[in-house]
Amino acid sequence: MAALNKGTSIMTNRKKLLTGVSLAAVLTAGLLYATDFLGLQPFAETATAAPTTGEAAPPTVNVIVAESRPVTHWQEFTGRFEAVDEVAIRARVEGQIDAVHFTPGQIVQKGDLLFTIDPRPFEATLAGAEARLEEVRAAAYLAETELKRQRQLRENGHVSQSVLDQAIQEAQAARASIAAAKAAVDSARLNLEFTEIKAPVTGRISDDAVNVGNLIAAGANSEVLTTIVSLDPIHFVFDASEQQYLEYVRGTIATGLRDKDSRIPVAVRLIDEDSFAHPGTIDFIDNRIDRATGTIRGRAVFINGDEVLAPGMFGRLRLAIAENAPTVLIPEQAVGSDQTLKFVWVADAEGVVHRRRVTLGGREDGLRIIEKGLEAGDQVIVSSLHMIGEGMTITPNKTALDSFELATAE
CATH class of the missing domain: 2.40.50.100 (RNA polymerase II/Efflux pump adaptor protein, barrel-sandwich hybrid domain)
Structure with missing residues (x-):
């Protein structure tokens, strides 16, 4: 008896499915007939056809060609002035x-x-x-x-x-x-x-x-x-980390700077100054690294004829580790940030954009020094950065690097 009821249920479902399919077919045929009979076929074709337009031209953006210039490389330290006597x-x-x-x-x-x-x-x-x-x-x-x-x-x-x-x-x-x-x-x-x-x-x-x-x-x-x-001359005393000391030694040896009578050039800026306006020379580097602090003490000497510099005064010192070293320079505005990472957008020979991670150095003549990530001749994008993305194609408009240098100076 149960088997008979199950068979009857299956037959009923099949009849319902066939009835639904037949009804859908009738409605579709009727719609097609009405469209053709009433002359609506051209409008239907127009509505379903996709518009055809030409491909948009790549956007034109300003780029500069990264240049390598002879630049003195510096390290920066904080310290205080002390009297010679x-x-x-x-x-x-x-x-x-x-x-x-x-x-x-x-x-x-x-x-x-x-x-x-x-x-x-x-x-x-x-x-x-x-x-x-x-x-x-x-x-x-x-x-x-x-x-x-x-x-x-x-x-x-x-x-x-x-x-x-x-x-x-x-x-x-x-x-x-x-x-x-x-x-x-x-x-x-x-x-x-x-x-x-x-x-x-x-x-x-x-x-x-x-x-x-x-x-x-x-x-x-x-x-x-x-x-x-005593006030003239005056000493400036600072501490350097072990890493900074190694960079200083290797840099000055590689460029021959340590062989010039050990008179390594330095410059100091005071807390109310924007530039390193006080030139001097290194006259002493300690003979060991302090085990407790991991630092080594250095000292520079400055002429202080106008007696502006006073013992106990705070200052920021920069120390030359390489003179006239080939260095890649780009405008500051070309550098982007991704949390702690720095990057630039570079266009290859075909105009395809790529993101390039860089390591920044100091500044020289209003331009940013790039220590790693770029080479001279790379096309660096300097405008419309908010519209740039990885892999897109642009039309580069080359701009002179000197124009950014002059604009910064003004």
Whole structure:
């Protein structure tokens, strides 16, 4: 019974399917007949036919031909200026300040008088030392005279050898006393000179830490009376990473820059300057890399005749690692960014566009240095960058690179 019902259901479904197909065929035939009968066939053909147009011409965009020019390559570092000479002024003898002979902040010359300590105790000490010298000289004269007399007596056999030896010893002791007295006089005179504290170097002096009437101590642990820093020339001290140091060494060796009396050119710009306007030279590179920081210390020297540069001032230094090295240059506007990556659009000989990843260097005459990714002669797109895509075809309109350089300079 179940099998009979299943067979009946299948027959019913087949009848419905045939009925639907037949109905669709009738409707289609009727539609075709109506179209032909009513004269609508031309309109139907027109509606279904696709319009035909010619292919659009490739867009014209501006390109420049990347050029290789001789350029000095630089590394950049941050650092601070330091005085070539920086002296903390301390007293070498103790006493009371009698006078201050400078104005805080002024330029002092080497040998200028800065402080005077009360000299009277030292004058008295010197006078006593000189008197003592005269005393020992008199004693020495007497000892020498006695020695001559004893020698004559010994020659005549009137005194023993021991008496002569005693006279010799006394004469030698007298001569030694003269030397000691002279040393005491020199020491007393030196201490008297130290009561006048003079500038050991030429430079700008700080303010006075003590006033007239103060009693000061002497020695390395005594109070600093003032400080002097030299200004011309002036040092700039900076730290370089190990990688930067290797780039510097290899670059200067490859270009022969290290063989030019070790006078590697550098330049500094200050925090309110846009260009590296202060030229100088490297005068010292440390002999080892600090294990704690992984850096090595370098130092440059600058002429500072106008005294604009001051110790402690912050600056940005660039260091030449290659002179007149062939370098590819392009306009800054040709460089695009994709997160941290930099790229340019390059057109090949057929005008097909390709994206090229590049490594940027510094700037030279308003143009961007390309360290990797481009070669001289590559056609770099500089306009309509928002319309450019990988693989599209363009018509390049070559533009002079110098026009971008001049526009940037203006």
